[in-house]
Amino acid sequence: MESNKKIIHLIVVISLLFLSIIGYLTYFQIFRATAILDNPYNKRQWEREDNTLRGRIYDRNGVVLAESDVVNERPVRSYPHNQLYSHVIGYSYKQYGRSAIESHYNQQLMALNPESPVARIREQLAGDMIKGNDLILTIDHEIQRTAERLLQGKMGSIVVINSTTGEILSMVSKPDFNPNTLVTDWGQLVNDERSPLMNRSTNGLYAPGSTYKTVITAAILENIYIIDENYDCTGSIIIDGYSLSDYGNTAHGSLDLTESLVVSCNTNFARMTVDLEGEKIREISRKFFMDRPIQGDIPIKQSRFPYGDAIEPTDLAAIGIGQGRLQVTPLHMALIASTFANDGIMMNPYIIGEVQSPQGRALERGSQQENRVVSHEIAEEIRAMMIAVVERGTGRRAAIPGAVVGGKTGTAENETGRSHAWFIGFANRGETQVAVAVILESQGEAGGVAAAPIAGEIMQEALRRGGTN
Known part of the structure; x- marks a missing residue:
């Protein structure tokens, strides 16, 4: 009898072991097989x-x-x-x-x-x-060639997307490398301090500078009680003992909200952001996918909004002008610009139009997915303000004859001591509509001077190509 019990116990243990193996293999097949198969170091x-x-x-x-x-x-x-x-x-x-x-x-x-x-x-x-x-x-090869030419000799990124579909039309990152000579160049590439192997468009994280004022403007329009229609810009402001100045210490005089964006008034945006307080700023930032994954068909590094529940006034002031600890990717900023051109809807970006079998049969097609970020009314107001930025403000050098162009410049301070030059914006001619983000890393010039002309030229080429042809 005792012997039978031992046999039964042994059978139970062996059965449990087999079940464990089956369970592990099932888990592995369902949840881990694809990752192992896709691992670039998988020798099989x-x-x-x-x-x-x-x-x-x-x-x-x-x-x-x-x-x-x-x-x-x-x-x-x-x-x-x-x-x-x-x-x-x-x-x-x-x-x-x-x-x-x-x-x-x-x-x-x-x-x-x-x-x-x-x-x-x-x-x-x-x-x-x-x-x-x-x-x-x-991707459109001709737009890509133009973007690459415009970035020659510079460090940074250009991203061009179709605002209404989310299609990536061009994505260039500098410095770059030649994949045909990778084996001979590898040692030099991995030791290059400029990180030529990194795709700055999707993985580079930068302070957005004044381009982030577009996001802050959306929060302001949701809380219009903080707007001072006759704000007196004296060129500097003291917030919680910290002195914050406008670019070049320029005093802009009496400004409403539109003109504050047109001239990129730091002091008014810092003041309004402090008045909005942390909860509303965090809420609008998350609406625009800060600290949230952007769902695309290629990996995109998550932009950062690394602030806790209580945000100090000085931190809020820095956020209001796109400084502090904010970090964004150029692709993300192109999507933000596209949101205002696309009725408040941010499309998920995608770069694969179709997967075809060797026989030419379509196996997969890129799909369009949208995210409502702000209301139609708020998007329209900010779109009009961004058009004014290009017509008479800091973004004048991005203007394109015969096209409607809107944008926002940015000059972002960073640890190198030489500011990044930004421009984000959109352009449309007829039914063709594109959005762009340009960043020139450590350029040491204002975004309106260095990045805006490049943005204008690449958007003009994208419009010439029809945007979706």
């Missing part, structure tokens, strides 16, 4: 790559941006435009893994989830190379 994946022709990557008009050819019976990846798409497409190398789209869409490019498993087996039995799926991006 690289073994399979020797027998797979990675899919091509095209721009929205069919220009080849990345392709693979068979050389000495092995697939070799090449990038026809050298550094132009280094931060968009990235690279794929056994020694160094993958980055950007090459990494994030590796399953599709390698056809790891094939449209036809039977066709896969047939290819393997025949000894043929497995053909990966192709990607068609929302």
Whole structure:
């Protein structure tokens, strides 16, 4: 009898162990398999790559941006435009893994989830190379070329998006690298203090400077009791013992809210932000996706609003002019600009227009998803103010003949001692509507002087290309 009990106990223990293994394998398959499969250092994946022709990557008009050819019976990846798409497409190398789209869409490019498993087996039995799926991006090659030219010799980023759809039309980050020569350049690249391997458009975090006044204006319009229609700007203000000045210590005189944005009056925005208090500032910031993930089809670093429940008046004053501990990505700022052009709706950004099988069949298509951020009325008011900034304010150098252009300049202080130059804005001509963010890192010049002309030129090219063609 005692012997039977021991046998039963042993069976129970063994059964529990088997159930544990089954449970773990089930968890692994459901929740971890994709991450392991996508890991760029997965050696089995690289073994399979020797027998797979990675899919091509095209721009929205069919220009080849990345392709693979068979050389000495092995697939070799090449990038026809050298550094132009280094931060968009990235690279794929056994020694160094993958980055950007090459990494994030590796399953599709390698056809790891094939449209036809039977066709896969047939290819393997025949000894043929497995053909990966192709990607068609929302990027416009000509807009990308223009943006890259405008950033030559500078550090920073340009992002251009379609305001009404969220399509990324151009995304350039400088400094960059040539993925075709990555193996020979690797040592130099990883030791370069300028971080050429980092995509500043999606991963660079910067103080937004006065571009953040657009967000603060939305909070002000939701609480109009704090507006002083005849604010006397003397060029400086004392807040909780801290002296804050306007750019160049300029005294702008009597200002209403619109003119405060037009001339970018620091003192009035600092005053109004303090009057709004922390809860309302945190609320409007979160509405604009500060400290919240932006849902796109590529990884985007989360912008930061690192303040607790109680925000001190001096911190509020700094937030009001886009300084302090605020940090944003250029892509995020382009989305903020687009919100005011798009009736208060921020679209989720996307860069993959379509995934196609080797036979040309559409397997996946980019989808448009929207987020209501502010009301139609508030968006219209701020849009009109941003147009005034370009017509007669700090953003005049972004003006485009024959187009409606709105924007906001920014000059952001930072630890380098040389200010970042910002411009965010939008432009439309007829049905074509685009939004842009330009940052020139440590430029040491005002945003209206350095960034606005670049923004005007890239928006003009985007309008010429039709924005969605």
